[in-house]
Amino acid sequence: MKISWFMGYINESIARAANQEDNCTGRFWEGRFKSQALLDEAALASCMAYVDLNPIRANIAKTPESSAHTSIKRRCKEAKKGQQPKTLLSFIGNPRKNMPKGLPFELADYLQLITLTGRCISGDKRGFIEQKQPEILKRLNISADNWLIITTEFRTQFHGAIGHEDVLSDYCEHQQLKRRHNLSHCNKLFA
Template sequence: MTQSRSSLISLVDTPYYHCISRCVRRAFLCGEDKFTGQSFSHRRQWVVERMHCLASLFNIDICAYAIMPNHYHLVLRADIEENQNLSNEDVCRRWCQLYSAPPLVSRWMEQQLNTHAEQEVALEIIGNWRKRLLDISWFMRCLNEFIARKANKEDTCKGRFWEGRFKSQALLDEEALLACMAYVDLNPVRAKMADSVEHSEYTSSFERVHGVTHNEDPHEHPFREKLLLGFVGDEHQANPQGIPYSLIILSCWTGQGAFFVKTNEVRFAHNTQSC
């Protein structure tokens, strides 16, 4: 039996989750359709830009990602403290960039409510929005729905674009988190789409190294939204928050070298032995 999402995601146990969404159609999320010769590679940029935009609105950080031909991986972190510290006005401002506000909340924002009952109802709605800004299911919904609509419009068709609801897995400790991040970043290497993580376009490791998603002019696709979550540990103990590590090897042999997490960069170490 399918489990409810609330039973799969518990921020009390861990703020870190590995999420996967897969396409249902032969048209693919990106890549080239061998039957028609049409390329859908530009859709990878759609996903990256949308998820960065959503990360700047939700209280959810992106730790790692990889955009593959017919699916994508995300490692997300829910920031409970940031969510609690948002003012009601900030909650409204963020949510209203995604959806229109009901008239009652619009009047609350303009300080035009006259009764206590109206105030209570408006604050209840805003309270629900606050919960959604910390909700990974709502984050994935806003990402997948946007991509599906845009792809269907481009393909001039209707119907499902995604296989079903996204899959999620809780990452309960530091080892699980770093192992999952390595797994995600190494997806293109295992699929023989790239010979090393340094050349794996549309992955978090490529973005951390180059500051962009793919080999294009850095000024063509600069990141204007929220960046990837950084690292804390060792010489960066003073950082307020980030992915925990203690000079741990993040990923193993990739064919050309191993890469290590060091400060907020991904540094490559070429050697001849597997990790």
């Protein structure tokens, strides 16, 4: 089975039902599905934040914890009880040798990063990322300005594999690719 065929099959039934319900025609999803390799922690954190902040950018939610259908809402709800959601991959802290399965960040660092980023992009709130960057940005080696570009323009900035130059080179070599398509954007934004 091919993923393109499978996605087309799913899209058709959803599009027919949605079009009938909305009394319109056309595709349900405006663009084709997208799959990108997230090669390192910076790429992973950037993509997670981009997805978690979609409702804020779309002005559907005022805060990350009030945004429907996001992992950040579920994580915030469980964090109030001192827990992590069982249905989501847990935050396990900084990467180390013999890494257990989980996200290589501290939950508190990620929540702080989302909150600060959300204040920057929300149209109804005035805010900025403070000069004292969250520790997670220092560890990921991303400037506050670049972080804001990445988390608001992730889909337009990157196509294909994403990560720092060394992991991108390793990935391209492993995949026997002759070109590193995202190299200039990755070097610019993850530096």
